Amino acid sequence: xxxxxxxxxxxxxxxxxxxxxxxxxxxxxxxxxxxxxxxxxxxxxxxxxxxxxxxxxxxxxxxxxxxxxxxxxxxxxxxxxxxxxxxxxxxxxxxxxxxxxxxxxxxxxxxxxxxxxxxxxxxxxxxxxxxxxxxxxxxxxxxxxxxxxxxxxxxxxxxxxxxxxxxxxxxxxxxxxxxxxxxxxxxxxxxxxxxx
Amino acid sequence: xxxxxxxxxxxxxxxxxxxxxxxxxxxxxxxxxxxxxxxxxxxxxxxxxxxxxxxxxxxxxxxxxxxxxxxxxxxxxxxxxxxxxxxxxxxxxxxxxxxxxxxxxxxxxxxxxxxxxxxxxxxxxxxxxxxxxxxxxxxxxxxxxxxxxxxxxxxxxxxxxxxxxxxxxxxxxxxxxxxxxxxxxxxxxxxxxxxxxxxx
Numbered sequence: 202x203x204x205x206x207x208x209x210x211x212x213x214x215x216x217x218x219x220x221x222x223x224x225x226x227x228x229x230x231x232x233x234x235x236x237x238x239x240x241x242x243x244x245x246x247x248x249x250x251x252x253x254x255x256x257x258x259x260x261x262x263x264x265x266x267x268x269x270x271x272x273x274x275x276x277x278x279x280x281x282x283x284x285x286x287x288x289x290x291x292x293x294x295x296x297x298x299x300x301x302x303x304x305x306x307x308x309x310x311x312x313x314x315x316x317x318x319x320x321x322x323x324x325x326x327x328x329x330x331x332x333x334x335x336x337x338x339x340x341x342x343x344x345x346x347x348x349x350x351x352x353x354x355x356x357x358x359x360x361x362x363x364x365x366x367x368x369x370x371x372x373x374x375x376x377x378x379x380x381x382x383x384x385x386x387x388x389x390x391x392x393x394x395x396x397x
Numbered sequence: 398x399x400x401x402x403x404x405x406x407x408x409x410x411x412x413x414x415x416x417x418x419x420x421x422x423x424x425x426x427x428x429x430x431x432x433x434x435x436x437x438x439x440x441x442x443x444x445x446x447x448x449x450x451x452x453x454x455x456x457x458x459x460x461x462x463x464x465x466x467x468x469x470x471x472x473x474x475x476x477x478x479x480x481x482x483x484x485x486x487x488x489x490x491x492x493x494x495x496x497x498x499x500x501x502x503x504x505x506x507x508x509x510x511x512x513x514x515x516x517x518x519x520x521x522x523x524x525x526x527x528x529x530x531x532x533x534x535x536x537x538x539x540x541x542x543x544x545x546x547x548x549x550x551x552x553x554x555x556x557x558x559x560x561x562x563x564x565x566x567x568x569x570x571x572x573x574x575x576x577x578x579x580x581x582x583x584x585x586x587x588x589x590x591x592x593x594x595x596x597x
Contacts, residue, residue, distance in 0.1 A: 210492075263546070265555040272545065284542070288535045325527050332534050333491060339541035340475070340487075344466055346548035347473045347581045379549040 202227070202251055202306065205278050211330040219320040219327070226312040227251065231305045239297040239305070247287045247310040252279045255303030256368055261295045271376035273342075274300065274365050280331055301368065346379050351388040354378040399435045399509055407433055407456050407509050410481055414532040415525070425525045433509040444500040444508065445486050451513040452489025452496075454533075457482050460506025461570045463579075466498050474579040476540055477503075479570055484508075487537060490516065491530065503575060553582045553590040 206212060206220045230253065231241060239257075242250070257275040272295055275281055285291040317324045345357040358366045358378060369377060375385040399407070408430040417423050433456065438444065444455055444462055457480050464484070465472040475498060478484035486496040490513065519526030547559040560567055560580060567576070568591075577587040 261546075263549075265550055265552075265558065270549065272542075272549070284538070288539070322523070325523075329527075329530060329534060332531075332538065336487070336534055336538045336541065339538065339545060340466070343475065343541060343544055343548065344468055344473075346545065349581065376549070379551065381551050384551075 202253070202278075205251070205280070206327065209327065209330040209334065211326045216323050216327065219316070219323040222316055222319065223308060223324075223327075226316060227306045227308050230307060231303075233299040233303050233305070235299050235302050237299045239299070241307075242283050242293065242297060244292050245286060246283050246293075248282070249308040249310075249313060250281050251306040251308070252277055252281060253304045253306055256300040256365075257281070257303060258298045258300045258373070259295050260298055271373060274362075274369065274373070274377055276362075276364050280335075300373070351378070351380050351384045352392055354380065355385075355388055399433060403435065403458055403507075403509060404430055404433075406458065406481070410456055410483070411529075414536070415528050417525075422525045422528075425519070425522075429511070429515065429519060429525070432515045433511050436508045436510055438502045438506040438508055440502050440504050440506075442502050444484060444502065445489065445496060446499040447496055449486065449489060449496055449499075452486050452491075452493070452516075453513050454490060454511040454516050455484040456509045456511075457484055458507040458509055460508075461503045462500050462506065463503055463571075463575055464498050464500045472499075473581075474575060476544060477564065477567075477571060477579070479564070479566070483533065483536065485533060487533075489513070491533065503570075503572060548581065553580065553586045554593050556580045556582065557587075557590050557594060 202224055203220060206216065206223075231239075233239060242248075252275055254277055256277070258271055259273040259275055259281070260269045261272045263270040275297070281297065283293040284295065285293045313324075341361065345354050345361070348354050348357065355374075355378065358374065365377070366374070371385060371389075372382060375382045378385075408427065411426055411430060415426065417426065438460065445453070447467060455478075457478050459480055462478040462484055464475045464478065466475040478500070484500060485491075486498055486500070488494045488496040488498065516526070516529075520530055543563040547556050547563065550556045550559055557580065564570070571579070573584065573587060577584045580587065582590070
């Protein structure tokens with residue numbers, strides 16, 4: 202977790218005391234087996250969650266699909282939250298499922314508020330920097346989703362999301378890059394270099 | 398100089414996003430609204446470009462803008478800005494780095510702009526400035542989330558449906574060529590899909 206904070210652009214040694222306090226406030230966490238829905242992030246949950254180990258699928262209900270759809274894949278060392286609840290006080294539209302077995306740590310909302318009182322500047326900066334990283338990642342993925350050719354999208358994942366590329370099965374990869382399974386298979390057929 | 402009506406619209410726009418605590422913040426917000434400068438922009442003119450050095454915060458009073466992300470030799474539309482919305486380069490305003498995007502007016506437009514220095518001052522003072530920063534990041538995250546929903550649709554028709562959900566007035570605001578570019582489909586596909594859903 203310390204590595205995550207140290208990787209944020211705003212990090213300096215001045216933040217260490219607050220980071221130690223955050224780490225000390227995290228509870229012992231949750232282990233979930235592959236396929237389990239994280240029901241801990243319920244309708245009113247505003248806690249901060251840190252994926253220590255494993256991969257998560259972030260799912261949503263698309264009005265245009267019969268089944269729930271993949272929105273994003275979350276790799277280890279990521280923070281994730283109930284965005285709708287935390288930012289807009291609304292029921293969450295997304296939920297999280299363990300794609301592999303996972304280990305997750307939690308910073309409860311009340312502990313976050315207490316730390317915010319104690320270290321207002323640093324906690325605000327870490328919060329802003331953390332959300333900014335999510336935003337940058339979304340923008341980067343959008344640039345991939347605008348690519349016209351499926352092979353270009355696959356290549357982007359290979360280069361920019363290497364960790365995900367190696368863990369995703371083909372169905373998940375097709376959903377992640379927004380193409381049909383048929384398009385993905387055609388691209389693989391044409392170019393053997395994409396083989397797993 | 399902004400008219401009183403424009404200042405009120407701008408102030409209301411800010412208020413709709415920020416939860417104020419106490420009279421102090423209300424006063425600071427009012428003072429910040431008064432620092433915005435009116436600009437008239439012609440169709441095709443940029444609000445910021447790849448060489449811009451300062452990140453101003455813009456509030457669209459009239460007209461529509463598109464923000465383009467440069468990728469290699471190509472650029473594609475990342476998002477649209479409509480009246481009553483904030484427009485800004487995340488790179489310049491939030492991260493103080495070179496902008497990877499530029500924004501162009503799709504029609505004649507009227508914009509209220511807060512020079513970067515006032516935004517940075519507000520941020521340094523904490524309180525309202527930090528709240529404003531949180532709001533802008535959260536707005537971007539939500540927009541990107543909605544746009545991701547659109548782009549994850551494999552059919553052109555579903556992409557249009559998803560886009561109309563996000564921007565109900567989209568078809569009236571955006572020329573068809575830009576719309577096809579935004580949705581990542583050909584113009585022929587766009588027209589076919591619009592016909593299919595009864596919009597042409």
